[in-house]
Amino acid sequence: MKKYNVAVVGATGLVGGTILKVLEGRNFPIENIYFLSSKKSAGNSISFKNNKYIVEELDENSFDKSLDFVFFAAGGQVSERFAKTAANSGAVVIDNSSVFRMEKDVPLIVPEVNPKKAFDNHGIIANPNCSTIQSILPLKPLHDRFKIRRVIYSTYQAVSGSGMGGIRDLEEGEMKFYPHQIRSNTLPHIDSFLDNGYTKEEMKMINETKKILNDDSIKVTATTVRVPVKNCHSVSINLEFEEPFEMDQVYKVLESFPGVKIKDDVKNNVYPMPLDVSGSDDVYVGRIRRDFSVDNGLNIWTVADNIRKGAATNAVQIAELLINKH
Numbered sequence: 173m174k175k176y177n178v179a180v181v182g183a184t185g186l187v188g189g190t191i192l193k194v195l196e197g198r199n200f201p202i203e204n205i206y207f208l209s210s211k212k213s214a215g216n217s218i219s220f221k222n223n224k225y226i227v228e229e230l231d232e233n234s235f236d237k238s239l240d241f242v243f244f245a246a247g248g249q250v251s252e253r254f255a256k257t258a259a260n261s262g263a264v265v266i267d268n269s270s271v272f273r274m275e276k277d278v279p280l281i282v283p284e285v286n287p288k289k290a291f292d293n294h295g296i297i298a299n300p301n302c303s304t305i306q307s308i309l310p311l312k313p314l315h316d317r318f319k320i321r322r323v324i325y326s327t328y329q330a331v332s333g334s335g336m337g338g339i340r341d342l343e344e345g346e347m348k349f350y351p352h353q354i355r356s357n358t359l360p361h362i363d364s365f366l367d368n369g370y371t372k373e374e375m376k377m378i379n380e381t382k383k384i385l386n387d388d389s390i391k392v393t394a395t396t397v398r399v400p401v402k403n404c405h406s407v408s409i410n411l412e413f414e415e416p417f418e419m420d421q422v423y424k425v426l427e428s429f430p431g432v433k434i435k436d437d438v439k440n441n442v443y444p445m446p447l448d449v450s451g452s453d454d455v456y457v458g459r460i461r462r463d464f465s466v467d468n469g470l471n472i473w474t475v476a477d478n479i480r481k482g483a484a485t486n487a488v489q490i491a492e493l494l495i496n497k498h
Contacts, residue, residue: 175203176495177239179263181230181254182246183207183218186335187268190484191243192220198488201495208234209246230254239263241491245483259295264494266297266487270376273298273383280383283489284431285312290493297490301373302482303327303396304380306474307407309455313429314422315385318413318468325377325394328406329362330446333478334398342400350398359398371396404446405478413468419460422470426457431481436460444475452477453485 178195182188184207195202207218207227214229228234230250235242235258242258244251244267251269259265272278279289280298282305290297300308307325314320331338337349345355352359363372370378374394381392399406426432435444436458444456455476463469476482 173201175201176241177204178202179206179208179239179242181208181244183227184209184213185245187479187483188245190479191245194484194488196221235261243487244268255296266490268299268483272296274379281490282308282384283493284309286384287493290490299487300380301376302333302478303405303407304377305482305486306455306476307409308384309431310426310457310472313425317425318415318417320390320411321414322391322412324410326408327396328399330401330403330405330478332403354400362396362398401446403450404475406475409472411470412466416468431455432457446475449475450477453481
């Protein structure tokens, strides 16, 4: 099997560190691997596959070496500055930031949903927003079968989505990262507010849903909320379809789609919860029920590990798509 030269930018961060675990756990075929980070973290050692590596400082010359894949997990400013340099060096960049997601010539990929689009890249592939990823998995087969007319997202997002700063605020009960206390509280405020009253996070979900499903006719709205949960995002999704449906059809459609797991036995209090889902690479769906307030309406509840499937695992799966073609 061919092996590949890989670099991880932001290797010492929460998502970057999880990318390493996923690469190792899925036995990604690696020839050489390089860990790149800020000056502050450079010089630290990282263990990968029982070997020790020294973290290198990211600079303009970091991509002079031969690289096949570069995973960016260091935030938008770093991606904006270095991603195109890495792509121009001949590597395929898989970027976790929002910088390139809505650019026309940059594919926005969830491998189970739109894998063919990954090959139509010009050196950069964008990883979608974490909440979008876990929502789009059940939406894709439902859209294919019944055609979605409208989506209403209400998210319950864990503090790990904010990185270590959010986790510290929750665990220490302080107010250093968020504008308000997160412990024993909820914040209807993720990312910055825009002039239209929505947050950037909400607009990401709205715009990315349409791009991934390749359908601008779908009406989408969202309210995104930070909750005092350490890991795993939950999303309540209200759907209105063009076509009528039977509930057994809905279950059948969801059960047959890769990456989706049904956990829905309300008589026994069985439904997806963050405590049960953390560490998994699947999207769990429950509370599946008809919305009687509209024609062809449906409610579903999804929970997924936002650091794994919502970021690191999805990124590695994109790279796997590309190597498995050959």
